[in-house]
Amino acid sequence: MKCILALSMLCLVSGAVVKAAEVLRPRGVALSKASFYDPTRDFNCLDGSGTIPFTYVNDDYCDCQDGSDEPGTSACPNGFFHCTNVGHSPLNIPSSRVNDGVCDCCDASDEYASVSNCVDTCRELGRAAREEAAKQQEERLKGFQMRQSMIEEGRKRKKEAEVKMDELKKEKEEAEAMRNEKEEIKKIAEEPEKEALEKYNTIEQERKAKAEEEQKAKEDAEAREAFSHLDNDGDGILTVAELQSRQTFDTNRDGEVTAEEAKFYLRQEESMDLETFLVSGWPMMRPTYKMDQRMFVPPTTEAPAEALTPPPVPGSEGKDEGDMEDDDVIEDYDIPEDDDVEDIPKEEEEEEVEQKYDEETQKLVDAANKAREDFDEADRRVRDLTRELRSLEETQEKDYGPEEEFRVMDGNCYEYTDREYTYRLCPFDKAIQKPKSGHGEIRLGQWGEWTGPEDYKYSRMKYTNGQTCWNGPARSADVHIYCGVDTKLTGVTEPNRCEYLFEMTTPAVCTKPDDVSGDESTPHGHTEL
Numbered sequence: 001m002k003c004i005l006a007l008s009m010l011c012l013v014s015g016a017v018v019k020a021a022e023v024l025r026p027r028g029v030a031l032s033k034a035s036f037y038d039p040t041r042d043f044n045c046l047d048g049s050g051t052i053p054f055t056y057v058n059d060d061y062c063d064c065q066d067g068s069d070e071p072g073t074s075a076c077p078n079g080f081f082h083c084t085n086v087g088h089s090p091l092n093i094p095s096s097r098v099n100d101g102v103c104d105c106c107d108a109s110d111e112y113a114s115v116s117n118c119v120d121t122c123r124e125l126g127r128a129a130r131e132e133a134a135k136q137q138e139e140r141l142k143g144f145q146m147r148q149s150m151i152e153e154g155r156k157r158k159k160e161a162e163v164k165m166d167e168l169k170k171e172k173e174e175a176e177a178m179r180n181e182k183e184e185i186k187k188i189a190e191e192p193e194k195e196a197l198e199k200y201n202t203i204e205q206e207r208k209a210k211a212e213e214e215q216k217a218k219e220d221a222e223a224r225e226a227f228s229h230l231d232n233d234g235d236g237i238l239t240v241a242e243l244q245s246r247q248t249f250d251t252n253r254d255g256e257v258t259a260e261e262a263k264f265y266l267r268q269e270e271s272m273d274l275e276t277f278l279v280s281g282w283p284m285m286r287p288t289y290k291m292d293q294r295m296f297v298p299p300t301t302e303a304p305a306e307a308l309t310p311p312p313v314p315g316s317e318g319k320d321e322g323d324m325e326d327d328d329v330i331e332d333y334d335i336p337e338d339d340d341v342e343d344i345p346k347e348e349e350e351e352e353v354e355q356k357y358d359e360e361t362q363k364l365v366d367a368a369n370k371a372r373e374d375f376d377e378a379d380r381r382v383r384d385l386t387r388e389l390r391s392l393e394e395t396q397e398k399d400y401g402p403e404e405e406f407r408v409m410d411g412n413c414y415e416y417t418d419r420e421y422t423y424r425l426c427p428f429d430k431a432i433q434k435p436k437s438g439h440g441e442i443r444l445g446q447w448g449e450w451t452g453p454e455d456y457k458y459s460r461m462k463y464t465n466g467q468t469c470w471n472g473p474a475r476s477a478d479v480h481i482y483c484g485v486d487t488k489l490t491g492v493t494e495p496n497r498c499e500y501l502f503e504m505t506t507p508a509v510c511t512k513p514d515d516v517s518g519d520e521s522t523p524h525g526h527t528e529l
């Protein structure tokens with residue numbers, strides 16, 4: 001479209017070609033696009049939406065749909081203005097910012113017709129930027145060199161692990177052979193032990209049976225002796241009168257053995273023969289009788305005398321201790337309820353527990369025990385070596401980067417503390433969150449995999465299967481890795497509930513400075529330096 005008359009002067013000014021980097025082009029056009037703006041020809045809109053006379057370029061009227069006819073004015077809402085910024089970096093700004101009173105370009109070219117006093121600061125800014133860039137390059141070079149050391153160290157460790165694994169495999173084979181040998185020895189030692197124990201057990205059973213028999217005989221003899229002792233007239237029959245003659249049977253301790261008291265021990269009969277006595281009379285009478293017997297045995301040491309001091313018997317309160325006679329002591333005993341008057345001495349009990357095998361059997365048991373211990377030890381060694389080998393194999397299976405550059409991080413942990421938590425990342429192992437309040441650690445995840453984009457997958461790590469979030473999924477953590485001279489965490493956030501983002505720098509991802517494209521969109525181009 002033609003310029004209207006009133007604006008023709010402006011058309012001339014704004015449409016005039018400007019001289020920059022010795023290539024003439026309209027205002028706001030980048031050097032790379034200069035060839036599209038030929039003042040000797042009509043202008044073709046860059047998107048092909050139309051063709052206009054060259055004088056329409058920068059005439060402050062938008063003719064092309066893509067705004068390409070107005071690179072130097074703010075006429076097109078979607079156009080771009082290019083600042084050359086000599087001395088610094090060129091820049092494209094939305095053309096709406098042209099002459100808006102704000103200095104966007106350091107060379108002030110975007111404000112050519114505004115009242116703002118923009119001045120060209122490109123040289124100073126350029127110098128500072130170049131200094132900063134040089135510093136960054138230097139740091140990146142340093143990082144890159146450090147990466148080389150990490151690679152070397154990583155490869156060295158890999159080799160060492162391989163050597164160690166070979167050693168362990170050999171050791172394991174030897175240990176297995178040793179275990180098999182010990183197992184054989186154990187079997188050989190256990191066979192005679194088993195036989196001997198079986199034999200021993202038979203003998204032992206027989207011995208016990210015999211002992212029981214003897215005990216029974218002893219008790220029988222004891223009962224018969226008691227019978228003849230109580231059978232005053234020796235007629236083979238115990239009578240009420242005979243029992244009444246024994247103070248022992250004065251159950252209520254009133255000084256007299258009544259017929260009822262005597263009959264109690266005769267099972268309410270008038271008399272009892274030996275047979276009945278052995279079967280039912282003696283078992284009932286025995287505790288009382290034995291107690292009586294013991295009471296009369298004069299104590300030989302003080303201890304047993306003390307042991308015999310009877311407990312107070314209800315009803316005996318009226319008796320003054322001082323008035324007591326020897327017999328009183330005896331009579332004041334309660335009748336024991338069980339027949340344990342003769343407590344089995346402690347020693348005997350212990351002897352039973354500690355009972356040893358006969359010498360021959362014991363030797364075989366000892367030999368088998370030793371063989372078992374030896375086998376257990378050999379077996380333990382095999383299991384230890386297997387475990388060690390497995391853990392080493394797991395390490396070897398991990399992906400430590402194309403050049404083993406990340407391997408040195410395995411085994412280290414890095415921390416970052418914010419207001420509430422201390423976060424810990426142990427690369428290739430786990431991520432942890434520890435509340436400052438002192439509560440227990442929360443597992444955010446275990447080492448999962450590399451998750452960076454295809455062109456550089458080693459720029460992101462994923463840790464998964466952490467502690468389950470209340471009413472939610474298992475916690476997990478992403479780790480974004482940037483180039484930096486230190487391996488450290490630079491920040492941790494929780495962009496979504498229970499999904500954590502760790503940011504980390506390390507020389508492991510520093511590329512050679514010359515290779516750096518400066519394109520911030522590629523992960524390894526991004527630097528935190």
Ligand code: MAN
Nearest residue numbers: 433442469470475494497498
């Ligand atoms: C804990 C922490 C937080 C998390 C909540 C979810 O407090 O792990 O990071 O958001 O649990 O309940």
